[in-house]
Amino acid sequence: TTKHEWRQFNRSRVYMSDLESALHYSLRVELSTHATISGQDLRAVKDYISILAKYFPGRPVVKKLLQSVDKWLEERGDSELPYSALKDMLDNTAQVPDAVLPEGVRWVGCQGTQPHFRGYPCSMWMLFHVLTVQAIKSPGTDPLEVLRAMREYVHSFFGCRACASHFEAMAAESMNNVRTLSTAALWLWSRHNRVNNRLAGALSEDPMFPKLQWPPPDLCPQCHGVRSGEHYWMQQEVLAFLRRYFSSDRILLDYLD
Numbered sequence: 665t666t667k668h669e670w671r672q673f674n675r676s677r678v679y680m681s682d683l684e685s686a687l688h689y690s691l692r693v694e695l696s697t698h699a700t701i702s703g704q705d706l707r708a709v710k711d712y713i714s715i716l717a718k719y720f721p722g723r724p725v726v727k728k729l730l731q732s733v734d735k736w737l738e739e740r741g742d743s744e745l746p747y748s749a750l751k752d753m754l755d756n757t758a759q760v761p762d763a764v765l766p767e768g769v770r771w772v773g774c775q776g777t778q779p780h781f782r783g784y785p786c787s788m789w790m791l792f793h794v795l796t797v798q799a800i801k802s803p804g805t806d807p808l809e810v811l812r813a814m815r816e817y818v819h820s821f822f823g824c825r826a827c828a829s830h831f832e833a834m835a836a837e838s839m840n841n842v843r844t845l846s847t848a849a850l851w852l853w854s855r856h857n858r859v860n861n862r863l864a865g866a867l868s869e870d871p872m873f874p875k876l877q878w879p880p881p882d883l884c885p886q887c888h889g890v891r892s893g894e895h896y897w898m899q900q901e902v903l904a905f906l907r908r909y910f911s912s913d914r915i916l917l918d919y920l921d
């Protein structure tokens with residue numbers, strides 16, 4: 665990566681540049697380490713691209729690219745997928761009109777003060793929060809669709825293997841208790857806070873972005889309650905906050921080409 669100026673951003677907003685960078689990195693960098701994809705890994709790729717095609721609240725050209733890759737994968741019956749074939753689709757070598765997945769990463773809300781801080785893992789959290797919130801707008805769909813796809817993706821491909829085993833343990837413990845689309849979004853929020861709690865003060869923490877129980881009171885005062893001196897979360901307020909914070913119409917398009 666080349667050195668660049670710090671990009672000014674609003675810490676309480678979500679940036680499309682981070683979400684598109686997450687897509688580029690996961691689909692073109694992380695998946696490319698698997699020369700051929702089969703079995704459970706192939707299921708994971710298909711389910712991941714399927715939820716992206718359904719719920720990624722992207723620019724029209726990006727949505728079109730994701731939908732064309734999804735359709736191609738679903739129609740392709742083979743039990744093995746050479747990564748090179750998937751790459752041709754991601755790069756749209758067939759030149760489907762108005763379909764693009766931009767190349768490269770450009771972190772904005774996920775910038776770190778050092779290159780090894782934040783970036784991709786930050787953007788994957790953002791992406792999955794956005795997708796769980798988008799799915800709430802499709803009532804009647806399987807409440808576990810997004811979480812299951814995330815679980816499979818992380819298990820098969822997420823480069824941080826310690827992260828993957830921690831996440832798998834949390835998923836195995838309680839993910840299947842989720843019954844509604846709203847509780848799916850809340851489940852991911854509360855697991856992310858568990859991870860924040862575990863990592864607070866760790867060497868991996870960017871000192872400019874300390875791990876907090878999120879959203880902190882300055883972002884959402886109404887999310888916090890105190891009973892007999894004990895803090896508790898007002899879950900309905902947290903849900904309303906997540907739905908607003910990660911909503912497609914509030915995602916900022918700054919720094920995109």
Ligand code: FAD
Pocket residue numbers: 774781782783785786787788789790793818824826827828830831852853854855856857859860863868869870873874875878879
């Ligand atoms: P992140 O935790 O990445 O959060 C990104 C942004 O999301 C924050 O800036 C904030 O705006 C928002 N946010 C914060 N908390 C919440 C919440 N509860 N709900 C909704 N939004 C929130 N690193 C390890 O060292 N060990 C691990 O075991 C580990 N497991 C991981 C598992 C997964 C599935 C992922 C995606 C990442 C994992 N990581 C792990 C990486 C780690 O969680 C952070 O992503 C990384 O340290 C960068 O932190 P960050 O400061 O950018 O904030």
